[in-house]
Amino acid sequence: MPALSFLFIAVFLGANAYFAYRVSILMRLITATHGPVWSGTRIDRIPDRIMTVLMNVLGQRAVLKKKNAGIMHATIFWGFLIITLETMENFGYELHPGFTFEFIGPTLFSALVTLQDVFTLGVLCAVCYAFYRRLILRPEGLGKSKDAIIILSLTGCLMLSLFMMRAFRLVAHPDWYDHYQFISVFLRNTFLEPLALSPETAGNISSVFRWIHHFLVLGFLCYIPSSKHLHVLTAGPNTFFRHLDGPKGMRKVNLEDETVTSFGVGKITDLSWKDTLDLFACTECGRCQDACPAHNTQKPLSPKAIIADLKDVLYHNKPAIMAGKPEEIGPVIGAKVTDDVIWACTSCRACEAACPVFIEQTDKIYEIRRNLVLMESRFPAELQIVFKNVENNFSPWAMSPDDRDKWADNLQIKTMAEIVASGEQVEYLFWVGCAGSFDDRNKKVSRALVSVLRKAGIKFAILGKEEKCTGDPVRRMGN
Numbered sequence: 001m002p003a004l005s006f007l008f009i010a011v012f013l014g015a016n017a018y019f020a021y022r023v024s025i026l027m028r029l030i031t032a033t034h035g036p037v038w039s040g041t042r043i044d045r046i047p048d049r050i051m052t053v054l055m056n057v058l059g060q061r062a063v064l065k066k067k068n069a070g071i072m073h074a075t076i077f078w079g080f081l082i083i084t085l086e087t088m089e090n091f092g093y094e095l096h097p098g099f100t101f102e103f104i105g106p107t108l109f110s111a112l113v114t115l116q117d118v119f120t121l122g123v124l125c126a127v128c129y130a131f132y133r134r135l136i137l138r139p140e141g142l143g144k145s146k147d148a149i150i151i152l153s154l155t156g157c158l159m160l161s162l163f164m165m166r167a168f169r170l171v172a173h174p175d176w177y178d179h180y181q182f183i184s185v186f187l188r189n190t191f192l193e194p195l196a197l198s199p200e201t202a203g204n205i206s207s208v209f210r211w212i213h214h215f216l217v218l219g220f221l222c223y224i225p226s227s228k229h230l231h232v233l234t235a236g237p238n239t240f241f242r243h244l245d246g247p248k249g250m251r252k253v254n255l256e257d258e259t260v261t262s263f264g265v266g267k268i269t270d271l272s273w274k275d276t277l278d279l280f281a282c283t284e285c286g287r288c289q290d291a292c293p294a295h296n297t298q299k300p301l302s303p304k305a306i307i308a309d310l311k312d313v314l315y316h317n318k319p320a321i322m323a324g325k326p327e328e329i330g331p332v333i334g335a336k337v338t339d340d341v342i343w344a345c346t347s348c349r350a351c352e353a354a355c356p357v358f359i360e361q362t363d364k365i366y367e368i369r370r371n372l373v374l375m376e377s378r379f380p381a382e383l384q385i386v387f388k389n390v391e392n393n394f395s396p397w398a399m400s401p402d403d404r405d406k407w408a409d410n411l412q413i414k415t416m417a418e419i420v421a422s423g424e425q426v427e428y429l430f431w432v433g434c435a436g437s438f439d440d441r442n443k444k445v446s447r448a449l450v451s452v453l454r455k456a457g458i459k460f461a462i463l464g465k466e467e468k469c470t471g472d473p474v475r476r477m478g479n
Ligand code: SF4
Pocket: 288, 291, 292, 293, 294, 295, 301, 302, 303, 344, 345, 346, 347, 348, 349, 350, 351, 352, 361, 362
């Protein structure tokens, strides 16, 4: 084996060992969290989960919902898949000079060479567009990210090193699949042929660029676990463990369980493993922030920032977590995640619908609120009135519960109690809700719905004065 092969093995193993070490730290952080995972085990319906990964990761369906940025990302992603085969081939070459994937057959190998050539240019164009977007267009949701600039530069250099390696190789071996890598052939003909290099010199320069490519790939590997590009590793698992049918209400708590001493998320380790995986999966694309009504009306909340800030809180507490000293872990609420941010959320979940990697922002906000309210009695003064009204008047407003059925005056709608007493049957209970019962505008909706039901011949009843607030608004406020 040539001496250079040993050097390559040492560099390769070193980079992979460092990568494995960084990933093991991330795994420790994920497994250190102990909150309950909401909405099932997340390992049910395996075929559906595999399908969603195929559609949304391999197929980039969610990413492509946003046109230009989606095409850019998909090109880079698919390009990397194709080009990784060439990277593996190059690695193999260092161990066994002359190694190629030609054993897959001339037709397949020619197609692979062509795809690699085309996708290298595609990725390069996508990187240029990404720079244009970040530096010239500067959409607000993207924000400024040095990390992104480093990654884009690295990606661009990776593609350029490949083109250089191939073009010089085509000088050394002019007939080597030259009909199948027309972009590299164009580069050779335009820029290298005038230099009139000997085949040996060109071959050596090609090897230098192959080594540059190795170093860039392995450097990228080491950089991934601590960069925003971590989503390369985590977006797939996060998509696999997503809510398959969308979120179903809030996480349940058992207030009667006397063994439970804390509710909600007070410390970062109160999150669940899925919550922590969410933090590592964020691509910082800003789609959630663009969709957020709180952010768009100048509230201090950004769902993108919440995820990034919770990750910062996690990293800040990393020494205590790694040392197994839970008593030294600080509260989630602090300099990064502040009270006013947590209380600005309208709980609409628009952020979750927009997120291409299925991050669940809202449940984290609910759980932090729950801890503030149930453990610290800490919430905006305005909420005190709402909490009291729900407890005393059974609606968020200071309305008498005796007036709950006033909207139905003169409509002769029977209550469920009357139906039961008379032995009659109805098909439906019309649950009116607090707004439909007390809010002047919504009372008109309730009355109109009664007309529709009657016209449709549907038998229904209401609860009348027996109806009470479901408690949903105060649960969303953490109570
Ligand atoms: S759920 Fe909250 S954070 Fe998400 S979009 Fe709505 S207001 Fe914004």
